[in-house]
């Protein structure tokens with residue numbers, strides 16, 4: 429896989445029309461993310477739009493509920509034949525394990541390949557300070573994200589979502605077969621916005637990320653295609 433195929437572009441837009449406009453502008457992007465805003469707006473129709481254009485799909489619905497409910501949601505989502513699906517680690521072990529079983533069952537029902545189920549360790553918008561003072565978690569942030577990733581791995585998940593700042597440590601502890609997907613990635617020329625823990629695309633890949641999720645530096649640029657090409661060129665220069 430070349431570095432360009434490791435970049436996932438989120439379609440964080442309001443409706444199908446805006447999503448299609450972005451997909452068409454970004455012709456050479458192979459992997460798109462459908463998140464809460466777009467999926468709530470369009471439902472599964474957007475997944476068909478992407479599949480008809482041979483795009484890979486990260487369905488980032490970040491399930492967070494009791495075991496029976498997340499299992500049902502994962503079973504249903506797996507039937508869509510998407511490539512990646514997310515759940516929060518803070519659902520707990522029983523829910524993570526039920527979700528891992530449910531994606532296999534849902535995909536088998538539909539005769540499609542199961543998605544890789546990956547767990548959110550700690551949202552990349554949260555800082556160490558917020559972890560301690562708002563969420564009242566009495567662990568240092570690197571230790572907390574590592575514990576969450578190890579729990580997901582123990583429960584049979586395929587990987588984790590983490591910030592690029594933690595990815596080297598997670599790669600070292602979870603091994604090469606565990607997928608690590610990093611949002612919170614920012615080229616030097618882009619604004620951080622609400623991302624609290626970020627590194628550049630080159631830094632994130634060399635630290636061990638399998639995939640980078642890069643949104644606004646591309647999608648909010650005056651010329652999204654140019655911003656995408658600039659990121660790809662920067663990666664080619666270092667890989």
Ligand SMILES: O=c1ccn([C@@H]2O[C@H](COP(=O)(O)O)[C@@H](O)[C@H]2O)c(=O)[nH]1
Pocket residue numbers: 438440461463548550551552553589611612613621623641642643644645
């Ligand atoms: O911890 C997380 C988990 C998911 N995301 C999602 O990634 C993109 C990032 O978009 P940017 O515009 O590059 O900030 C967005 O869709 C989030 O929902 C995340 O940022 N952090």
